[in-house]
Amino acid sequence: MLINCAAYQDGRKLGDIEVEDISIYVEKPECFVWVALKDPEPAELDKMKEEFGLHELAVEDVRHGHQRPKIEEYGESLFAVMHTIEMNDDGELSVGEMDVFVGPNYVLSVRTRTLHGFQEVRARCEREPQLLKQGAAFVLYALIDHVVDNYLPVLDRLGAEIDDVEDRIFERHNLAASRQIIEDLYSLKRRLVMMQHHVAPLVEAVGKLTGGRIPAICEGMQAYFRDVYDHMDRVVRIIDGRREMIVTAIQVNLGMISLAENEVTKRLGSFAALFAVPTMIAGIYGMNFQSIPELHLQYGYHVCLAVMLGIDIVLFWRFRKAGWL
Structure with a gap:
């Protein structure tokens, strides 16, 4: 499904355009086109491949989905894969995917298996025309930054659950309650490991855009990508810290069970x-x-x-x- 298709020039929106007109604006050096798709059909991807001249391997990755977070370079264009993580009311995590094609004059974002939209990113970029003048690279930065920022509320909720379980450890309870505490701790650990699996690979990928040989399309944007890299590093550190807390909590809970058994003995x-x-x-x-x-x-x-x-x-x-x- 097509969400947005708009053309920009000098950091300002020219207006929404038809899909058939994409190639016209892409050929203009002073313009770039930003298209957003959600759960696209194969025909829609084929049309975008034709309009933007996308690399076949990158398009195949989008078709198959479930790709590992990464940033790959295809000539003058980039292909980025990011995973979105959302938490439902039951506390379970759902993982979506954001695929982004970035060229000198275009950005194509494709999101699948996620309800969370990225309208906020477009609104933020349009409010900052001076930064949007940087073109497609700034949009890529804004999308990655938004994905990473959305990891933090999930970690906050998991942290609140850990605090709640830790408080329950020191309450007087029976063996069934102790077993439930251990099950809750392992559930938290499983979700944190799941988050780390989807977050950590992107840290290495974004690191390639902060220094050394960087793609030509990202020239002058190193400071911005370094900022988002720092955010991601912070997220990974929080996940590691939470996992250590859970390991400690499990050991403390087992110790409390042993003390209770000793008291009974x-x-x-x-x-x-x-x-x-x-x-x-x-x-x-x-x-x-x-x-x-x-x-x-x-x-x-x-x-x-x-x-x-x-x-x-x-x-x-x-x-x-x-x-x-």
Whole structure:
């Protein structure tokens, strides 16, 4: 589906144009065309390939989709693949794809499997005609910057979930609750690993536009791409930090479970000792021997009960003092 098709000159929008007129404006050195597509049909891609003269391999990548984030150079043009990451109400991540063709006089952006639009990027560029004069390279920068900025709200929500789970770790709970905490932590770790898988490759790709041999189309834009590279590096560092927090939280939760089990073991051991002493004494005097000491005393039974009770009181006091009961 065609979202936008507009021509620009000297940083200002000339107006929307027909797809059939794209090649006319592309041939004008002072103009560039910016086209946006969403989930295009094969026929639409073929038409764009014809109008812009796109490289066949890059078009095939768009047709097949699910490409690794990258920036490739085809002659005087660039082909960039970025992944968008969105979080639904259930906290699950959905990954979309943004493919961008950049030439000296054109920008073609193709987004698939994502509901998030890029109208904000177009509006931002049109509000800054001095920067839009840079042409297609500035649009590429603005698109990458927008994609990277949208990673941060997702990381913030994941960070809030981590904080919530960490608070639950130190609450008194049963084994089922502890198991649920571990499952939640692994779910968070899985989503962060998923984010890193889709974000990290683009860092290396954008790094190629910040220094050394850079494509001719990006000349003079190194500072802007360095800025977005710094943003991406920050995102990757946040992801690494969150993953370390989760690993630590899992270890702490397992430690809390061990402490709880130790507490249960100490309680059981204490109660077993309280019952063991009377059982031992009763067992001794239950033997069928004639010469057991004090066996025939008139108050032997009461003395035996008093000794059992006294020993248990002393043991209970010591266990309570030690914190076992």
